Amino acid sequence: MKKQLSLLLGGLLLASSLVACGAKGSTASTTAAASDKETAAESNTAKEGESKAEASSDSSDFKAQILFCGSTSLYPIMSSLASSFTEKYETWDKVDASFPKENISIYVAPGGSGVGVKAAVDGTADFGMLARDIKDKEVESLGKDYKSFEVAKDALTVSVSSKNPNADKLENLDTETLQKIFDGEYTKWSQVDSSLSDDEIHVYIRDLSGGAYEVFQKAVMGDKEITPSATQSASMTELATNVANDPNGIGYVGFGAFNKANKESTVLKEIKVDGVEASEEKILSGDYKIQRPVMFVTGKKITKNEQAFIDYVFSETGYDAVVANGYIPAFTK
Structure with missing residues (x-):
């Protein structure tokens, strides 16, 4: 009792x-x-x-x-x-x-x-x-x-699924290209680069109450708005899972969530931003710009x-x- x-x-x-x-x-x-x-x-x-x-x-x-x-x-x-x-x-x-x-x-x-x-x-x-x-x-x-x-x-890694048919070619994206992907101007991978597949791009983000949304908006989007068609995720773990499970997905996965998702096997691939990778060294030095406390x-x-x-x-x-x-x-x- x-x-x-x-x-x-x-x-x-x-x-x-x-x-x-x-x-x-x-x-x-x-x-x-x-x-x-x-x-x-x-x-x-x-x-x-x-x-x-x-x-x-x-x-x-x-x-x-x-x-x-x-x-x-x-x-x-x-x-x-x-x-x-x-x-x-x-x-x-x-x-x-x-x-x-x-x-x-x-x-x-x-x-x-x-x-x-x-x-x-x-x-x-x-x-x-x-x-x-x-x-x-x-x-x-x-x-x-x-x-x-x-x-x-922590940092926000721009990530795609390891199953993405373009994963081997997606090594670096500059800020302007990221803006065009996340605001919906680019809707197919072939618009990012003609060598990429003609598959649709699926954008994944954190929900609007999450700190990650504000961080990405400030560091990357500036005065541009993320496309309303983006799929919102209730947590960073959910966001990492959503991107990993979608061969055509892209999202800003937290450094911690990215590392945990890839702990057993590689399910996510990180893309450099303006030529800088989201490594511990680059985060601590401040060289990687999409980061947060x-x-x-x-x-x-x-x-x-x-x-x-x-x-x-x-x-x-x-x-x-x-x-x-x-x-x-x-x-x-």
Whole structure:
């Protein structure tokens, strides 16, 4: 009976958290549980914490549950760290003896960068996750206690399926050509180059709430609009899958998602942009222009237990989680 009640209460809390995060029908949401055996009983509970920042010493500010909301790119990193943090400690007093003996509950919900910032501004989430630069007006809205924590560096790789009949010939595309492909002026590969096949081009993008859409618009499209016929994807993983499965598809797949998709076998081929490849070296040097930070932000004072989790995120364990998800860590071990 206790387990059933715990499952019901956990489900209700998760549902309310997702509403606060603006999660929609096509947007997946999962949380990590306190331990493998308790996953079902604790109803998808996940764990996350804080980075090195000012923490409140007032025990009345302690809150056993922490909610991260936003970027689908940061989501798998934070979700895995929430899970491992919870499995390691289970209750907050095991993290720090001064904390109460309450179960650790850290929820991680995807919804897009814009949704994440809004949730942090509104206070419906403790932390908003972004995969783009934060805007000045968003910083202003978050107020005097604004803090940001960059977890990883990412880039958008212009990718086609390895099954694309033109894959061997598609080595480099300049910005102007990319604009013509993504705005719909070029509808067939033969328009890109006469040596390519006469097959139709299928454009894949992230949905408009995702940070990737804004990054690509700023770095490549400028004042041109992406064609309305482009297929939108609810997450970067979905975008990578869509491009990989379509022999005539092209899309801007995140560096992390690209690496994960190609982990077992090569299903995506990257195309250089203006002669520059999306390699770790070129991303870190700034030579590859379609890149972005992956981070989380808050506009409130950070509590001591939130601080403890953020320290965990920026530990060696966190570093390894960033690498395992195909991204470039923004911090050292």
